[in-house]
Amino acid sequence: MNTPKKLVLAYSGGLDTSYCAIHLTKDQHFEVHAVSVNTGGFTQKEIKTIEENAYKMGVSTYKNINAVNTFYEKVVKYLVFGNVLKNNTYPLSVSAERIVQAIEIIEYAKSIDATHIAHGSTGAGNDQVRFDMIFQTLAPEIKIITPIRDQKLTREEEINYLKANGVDLSWEKAKYSINKGLWGTSVGGEETLTSHKSLPEEAYPSQLEKQKEEKVQLTFLKGELVAVNGEQNAPEINIEILNSLASAFAIGRDIHVGDTIVGIKGRVGFEAAAAIICIKAHHLLEKHTLTKWQLQHKEYLSNFYGMHLHEGQYLDPVMRDIESYLESSQAKVSGDVFITLKPYHFTLDGIQSAHDLMNAKFGSYGEMNSGWTADEAKGFIKILGNQNKIYQQVNSGI
Template sequence: MSNTSAKKKPIIVLAFSGGLDTSYCAVYLRQQGYRVHAVTVNTGGFNHKQIKDLERRAKELGAEKFEMLDETKRFYKKCLRYLIYGNVLRNHTYPLSVSAERVFQALAIVQYAQDSKAEYVAHGSTGAGNDQVRFDLAFRILSPKVKIITPIRDQQLSRQEEVEFLKKNEIDWSWEKAKYSINQGIWGTSVGGQETLTSNQSLPDEAYPSQMLGIGSQNVTLAFEKGEVESLNGKSFKHPIELIQELQLMAAPYAIGRDTHVGDTIVGIKGRVGFEAAAPLIIINAHQLLEKHTLAKWQLYWKDQLATWYGMMVHEGQFLDPVMRNIEMFLKDTQKLVSGEVHLQLHPYRYDLQGISSPHDLMSSKFGDYGEANKAWTGEDVKGFTNIAANATKIWFAVNRKERDKS
């Protein structure tokens, strides 16, 4: 084929993971007459060897080009720090490990498609999960003219059909389905398997990527500055991402951060997934403890409301909604005095938050010690306060006495 005819073929940007689904897509789309650009987005889940393996795979599948986009630092700046500011745990359990990363992978794919002037984008999602929505939303909002092609979803292919197709095209790799599906990233690792398809079984120890090797306990001090974690045991880092990775290496041998999340998917069904997220859970809970000491009562209350909404919108793929920028401004503003150190201890399968040290600690003994001594008011002040505070409810009881007596 001449270079002239090759150039006439349209470019299609394929969100490429290297697994069975996107491998099928690469071969199928090439056969359909597209110049396939296989693009992998790293949000903290790939090492150098894995990147090289992905590039080799993409070329063997016939991709014209392979590109690895490192979005880890951007992911932190644009999203992760707000998840920390908000202490975001979906259903009070899950630190949005995969769902938040998928959104930023989709955004990076859109940007690449625009830069390469591609008219087509593709992903390997099926029609049964959340990721199809996250990718499609990003594509439709940021590049409404781009055409979305999803071979697995559109053809409703079974895993075996994909394998047979690849074998016919001389891609006879080992496609034996692993017992557990693992998605690893900077903000945690999801683990899916036979047990997570049930409502009563838990994942066995061997399903998790980190095994329990820690002995005894280990003291850890995390320092925060305006809500951002900045040092670990006195060691500073060039970027918070490096600290997160270091803390993960420190805590993972204790098998900390394992749990199972049950929640509502975007497509309306209940889903269950195991995960391991030692560093995210430690950071979120340490940050929350520091906030309990440094933020005022109503700051804490309204932060919880908006942060829950923020996490839900990220999970649903609605990160681009303008209200998200408003919530981010609020969350950031609340962090002005969230500075200090959090002291904790690592143990096998758990960690204990010991306490905090902060110049902004509102447990100041200058005004009193809870349950011990009052220094800023008198007993007579409290009598007057409770008399006024009771007024509204006293009036309700007086007006509605008959109805109250009947009940």
């Protein structure tokens, strides 16, 4: 009798990956090793339930990889350094997670000498691109299997198959699909399939609990969030603490409209209180501590970084090049940012930093300056305007 081929399945515990687990075990006769990657948002109870259900599907082993710190170190900190918001709106909550999840899963597959790897993506979304590109780049010798995509299965067909195989869990489709992680929570529903409907209040996982304004102090050291209200922790823990504080005010909600990797428009709701506040607070600190040329070049490089990450190009060496620039730019981005949390929004009140370039001894904007004389200002303006004057005079009347 032939020994079953060893396969690693990217397992979330949902309908698609549950179908994959049984199909690959019973019909394809693989030795299936299910793996989930925690990039934030999993409770120990949820992990235990996912594990129990995986074994019900017949997998040989189940492993949950804690990659919260890895996710922060490899991706999130650079999203903060770059103040990355796709289309000036979305903090790349899900797309950023998928990259790290794919890397962790393929590395695990190599560590157990798996010959095959599988995921439950359909043929219509972004995740199929991200997973396949990471898998085939890091381990081209491992064959990728995608039952849902290849068989073009409907939800009803998957449910009927599971029931026929003795699995009758509650597969009733929730009205809203929720994907929670360290850097935010995506929210999908029938409204996001339209171009004009907004998500209702109850669609968001966090509801308004506080009405009274609350002051919060965020401390950054070389661009990283090292303390909240004076209490120091690892940055990824501080992000969780900030999210807990801000989500009670129902902050960070929006709907993102963007271009998918496969060329169609997509619309998704999200709730990312900590991500939005962290990015905006960090950007304010940068505006005080970086030169105008640093800010200008960071802006377009950060935009490229976010786009390449979203498109699944994380392993291209240009990403390491941009990360090096972003990290270098943070040398003086240290100090405190003061914010006020309010129902559904927040305000940036100001900053305090030893590197603040608004140092009064060099002059104050709109006031009398001590760094130059009136004649020097006039000469500067005259020379600065030379290009425009020459152009206008040469081309006047032409």
